[in-house]
Amino acid sequence: MRDEIFDQYLADILKKTPEQEKPGASADEILSEGEKILPEAEKSALSEDIGDFAEKTIRFSNGDVTRIASAIKKSEEISEVPQPVRKKRKKRVRKANYSAYGGIVLATFVVCCSIVISLFVIVVGRDFLGIDTNNNSFTLYIENDWTIGDIANYLSENGIIEYPELFRQFAKLSLGDSPVYPGDIDVKPSMSYPELCDLLSEERVSHETETVTFTEGMTLDAAAALLEESGVCGAEEFIFAFNTNVYGFEFENYVSSSSLKFYKYEGYLFPDTYEFYVGDSVYNIVRKIKERTNEIISPDLIRQCGERGYTLEQIMTMASIIQLESGRAEDMDDIAAVFYNRLNDPARFPRLQTDTTTRYIENVIKADSSIAYQEMYDAYDTYVCSGLPVGPICNPGLDAIICALNPAQNDYYYFCSDVETGEFYYAETYDEHLENIERAGLGV
Secondary structure, three states: OHHHHHHHHHHHHHHOOOOOOOOOOOHHHHHHHHHHHOOHHHHHHHHHHHHHHHHHHHHHHHHHHHHHHHHHHHHHHHHHOOOOOOOOOOOOOOOOOHHHHHHHHHHHHHHHHHHHHHHHHHHHHHHHHOOOOOOOOEEEEEOOOOOHHHHHHHHHHOOOOOOHHHHHHHHHHHHOOOOOOOEEEEEOOOOOHHHHHHHHOOOOOOOOEEEEEOOOOOOHHHHHHHHHHOOOOOHHHHHHHHHHOOOOOHHHHHOOOOOOOOOOOOOOOOOOEEEEEOOOOHHHHHHHHHHHHHHHOOHHHHHHHHHHOOOHHHHHHHHHHHHHHOOOHHHHHHHHHHHHHHHOOOOOOOEOOOHHHHHHHHHHHHHHOOOOOHHHHHHHOOOOOOEOOOOOOOOOOHHHHHHHHOOOOOOOOEEEEOOOOOOEEEEOOHHHHHHHHHHOOOOO
C-alpha cells in the first residue's frame, strides 16, 4: 500500500511545472494555497485530506529514504563503470565474381558453336543426301580425261551439287581405284553423293546429239517447230515448259506476267547454236537455253536498262522491234533513235506505228489461238496502243539489244527502206518521208 502511495506522489510531482514547485513548502502552506482556489464548502475536507497525505508522506520518507538513496547511489556507480568499446565492423566490399562471368561467356560460346555446327551439318547433309532438291533429270557428258575434281566442278556448275570440294573428297574415298567412265550420265539434284559415285563407276554409251541454231528474230513458235523437226523434243511441250518453268535465273525476276502477253518469255530465247541430246527431257532443253540467255542478260545489262530510264522488259521489247525492222547491225542504232524520238515526243507521235507488231498479231497470236482476244491484239498493235507494245515480238540478237540501250543521236521521226537494196532513208517531217517512200520504190 505504501508503494502505491509513493508512486502517486512521484506522479503528482512530475506533473508540476517549475513555477508551481515551492521547495520546502509545508502541509500548512500547501493547504493555504488550496484554500485560495477551492470554495469554502470544500476547504475543510481538502484540509483534512492534505494533512493526512502529508503525514503519510513524511512517515514514508522517514522509513525508506535510506533505501532510496542507496539504490540511487548504486545505479550511479553502475553507470560509471566503463563499457567495452565495440569495434566498428569493416564494410565488406564484394568482389566481382569473374569466374561466374567467365562461365557464362564460355557457355554462350559453346551454344553458339553448337548452333553453327548444327546448321553446317544440316546444310551440307542436305546436299550430301540430296534432300529438298528438285527431281528433274539432267544428261551430262563426262569427258574421257576428266579428273574427279573436273567432274565435281561440272556437277556444281550444272546445279547437281553445291559443295564440289566435299564431293571430290568423298568420291576419292568412295571410288578409290575404280575407273570413271566417259560418256553421258543421267543425274538429278535429288541424288545423294553415294548415288552419283555409283553412276560414275558404271560403263555407259554416249547419247546421240543434235545441233540446233536459232536465228536472230525467230519467234518462240518457230524455235519450237525447229526443235520438233530436229527430233529434240515436241513443240507444244517446249512452248509450255519455256513459259511456265522458273529456273532461278536473275533475268527471270524482271520479266512481267501481264495477262495481255501472248507468251511470257517471248524475247528471252537468245539466238545461238545449241547442242541438245536427242530425246532429252524438255526441262533440260529449256534450262540450257535460259542459261545462255542469262549470260547475255547479265546484272550489268539490267543495270544499264535502269540508267537509260527503262525496264528490262521495255528494252527487250524495243530490241525485238529493231531486230525485225532491220537485219543489218549498221542500221539498228539509227532505227532505234527514230523510235526513241517518237517515245520522247508523245504529243506529236503518240504511237510508234511499226508493221512488225501487226505481223506478230496475225502470224503468231491469231495463228496459235482459236479465241479472238481483241484487247490483246490492241496491246501489241503499235497503230493502236500508246508507246511500246505489251511485250517483245521476237527473240532479238545481241546487236539489237545493244542498240536498244545505245541508240544513235539524230532528229529523225520516220524511216523506210528499199526492199531490193536494203538501203534505209530517214526523215524529220512527214513530207520528207513521202519523198523517201518514192525513192525506195514503195509508192503506189
